[in-house]
Amino acid sequence: MSFEIPEDCRFLDSHEWARREDGTVRVGISDFAQDELGDVVFVELPAEGDQVTQGEEFGVVESIKAVSDLYSPVSGTVVAVNDDLVDAPELVNEDPYGDGWMLDVEIDDESELDDLLSPEAYDDQIA
Amino acid sequence: MTGRTPPLQAVHEDAGASFTDFGGWEMPVEFDSIRTEHAAVRESVGIFDVSHMGEIEVTGPDARELMQRLTTNDVPALDSGEAQYAMITDEDGIILDDTVVYNLPPEHDADYLFIPNAGHDGQMYDRWVDHRDEWGLDAEVSNRTDDYAMFALQGPDAEERLLDAVAEDQRTTICGLNRFGVVPATVGGVDCLVARTGYTGEDGFELIAPADEADTVWEQFDCQPCGLGARDTLRIEMGFLLSGQDFDPEDDPRNPYEAGVGFTVKLDTEFVGRDALERVDAEGVAERLTGFRLVDRGVPRQGYTVRDLDGEAIGTVTSGTMSPTLEKPIGLAYLPVEYRSPGVNVQVMVRGEPKKAQTQALPFLDR
Numbered sequence: 001m002s003f004e005i006p007e008d009c010r011f012l013d014s015h016e017w018a019r020r021e022d023g024t025v026r027v028g029i030s031d032f033a034q035d036e037l038g039d040v041v042f043v044e045l046p047a048e049g050d051q052v053t054q055g056e057e058f059g060v061v062e063s064i065k066a067v068s069d070l071y072s073p074v075s076g077t078v079v080a081v082n083d084d085l086v087d088a089p090e091l092v093n094e095d096p097y098g099d100g101w102m103l104d105v106e107i108d109d110e111s112e113l114d115d116l117l118s119p120e121a122y123d124d125q126i127a
Numbered sequence: 128m129t130g131r132t133p134p135l136q137a138v139h140e141d142a143g144a145s146f147t148d149f150g151g152w153e154m155p156v157e158f159d160s161i162r163t164e165h166a167a168v169r170e171s172v173g174i175f176d177v178s179h180m181g182e183i184e185v186t187g188p189d190a191r192e193l194m195q196r197l198t199t200n201d202v203p204a205l206d207s208g209e210a211q212y213a214m215i216t217d218e219d220g221i222i223l224d225d226t227v228v229y230n231l232p233p234e235h236d237a238d239y240l241f242i243p244n245a246g247h248d249g250q251m252y253d254r255w256v257d258h259r260d261e262w263g264l265d266a267e268v269s270n271r272t273d274d275y276a277m278f279a280l281q282g283p284d285a286e287e288r289l290l291d292a293v294a295e296d297q298r299t300t301i302c303g304l305n306r307f308g309v310v311p312a313t314v315g316g317v318d319c320l321v322a323r324t325g326y327t328g329e330d331g332f333e334l335i336a337p338a339d340e341a342d343t344v345w346e347q348f349d350c351q352p353c354g355l356g357a358r359d360t361l362r363i364e365m366g367f368l369l370s371g372q373d374f375d376p377e378d379d380p381r382n383p384y385e386a387g388v389g390f391t392v393k394l395d396t397e398f399v400g401r402d403a404l405e406r407v408d409a410e411g412v413a414e415r416l417t418g419f420r421l422v423d424r425g426v427p428r429q430g431y432t433v434r435d436l437d438g439e440a441i442g443t444v445t446s447g448t449m450s451p452t453l454e455k456p457i458g459l460a461y462l463p464v465e466y467r468s469p470g471v472n473v474q475v476m477v478r479g480e481p482k483k484a485q486t487q488a489l490p491f492l493d494r
Contacts, residue, residue: 038157038160038161038356039160039161039162039451041426041449042424042425042426042449042456044424044425060478062425062426062449064161064162064356064360064448064449064451065156065157065161065356067426067428067478086424093160
């Protein structure tokens with residue numbers, strides 16, 4: 001099975017992605033991760049204004065069969081949270097890089113993005 | 128642990144299944160999605176490979192006596208072609224396993240068949256043989272687990288789907304088969320045992336087929352293949368017990384009254400554990416398997432602590448999930464009997480956070 005890996009995203013080896021947007025970085029989990037988890041039924045995310053740190057836990061995603069911690073690909077301040085996931089956690093399965101996004105982060109240090117896996121390197125990891 | 132594998136593992140792999148270890152067996156846990164598979168069984172029909180379940184046959188003049196003395200239900204009450212749910216208990220009345228006991232139809236070579244849980248077949252075979260020898264009974268015990276494949280066809284359309292697959296002259300028999308009835312039937316030209324049993328709360332059938340012809344039987348059913356993930360969610364909605372979680376003789380020994388299956392205990396029969404269970408029945412139990420739903424957001428999981436509203440621990444979750452049918456987080460826990468009534472407020476510790484929960488009557492789903 002092949003999984004979607006957008007060219008404009010960077011990845012943690014724990015399967016979270018980061019994408020530079022206008023002035024912020026958007027965060028979610030990869031197509032591969034949502035497929036491994038199966039039906040997502042619950043997502044626990046930080047609040048706007050909270051701080052997240054690269055490589056550290058920022059929340060939890062639960063599928064019917066498993067619980068997984070979420071790790072932040074970047075450090076900074078949470079400026080937006082995808083509230084749609086409260087009532088429709090299945091968006092993570094349906095559109096992991098789109099409507100299933102999780103956080104927008106005002107990043108402290110842009111160079112952190114260079115620490116993340118490129119699409120090619122992530123593709124190799126999940127192959 | 129080196130996994131035992133079902134005869135159709137390669138077929139399931141080709142169908143895109145993911146696998147998990149279940150009682151020492153490497154079994155398909157998910158084919159498409161648990162939600163899709165679960166919905167297929169509740170709304171139409173799905174088929175499970177449950178070849179990890181054990182099959183032990185008991186034959187001979189004392190077969191009935193041996194079955195009676197090692198299971199809690201009333202074996203002599205079973206006519207040929209009938210089955211019953213029963214517990215296998217030790218001297219203290221502790222559940223070692225739950226099982227279905229079949230009094231096999233006359234066409235079959237063996238007199239009785241019972242189905243231990245995955246990975247328990249060796250232990251139960253030894254238990255039967257040891258007691259047979261100790262009691263000097265004349266019965267042959269055969270562990271046929273590796274000889275048979277077992278499939279569960281479950282859902283409101285299961286009968287219709289089975290009728291398409293059985294030999295034409297057997298269709299009337301299948302239509303007339305009562306719940307817990309078992310008959311020989313030819314499926315795709317293969318001689319099988321077909322029983323109106325299963326584990327989902329829906330109408331359905333379990334098919335026992337020779338392992339070397341398993342693929343022919345499986346191919347007769349063009350319907351949603353389902354993994355053990357969906358089996359778990361279907362089971363818990365009905366409050367059915369899961370071996371190793373809702374009873375575990377090693378880590379959390381429980382008797383049938385605590386586990387809510389006292390209806391399988393027939394105290395007017397003779398079996399190992401009867402005297403202990405008579406005392407439990409007279410004295411009552413302190414704890415009982417209790418259903419609850421989470422009121423707050425979250426998912427209860429096995430091992431989470433249940434507390435009273437003062438924060439004192441009163442039990443541990445044995446099974447929990449997000450119910451695909453009810454779209455609510457539900458679970459089972461052994462709680463003090465005063466929590467048995469529905470609607471009692473408790474807390475479940477979800478990753479260190481107390482979440483509001485409320486006791487619920489079982490089954491969660493009205494079937």
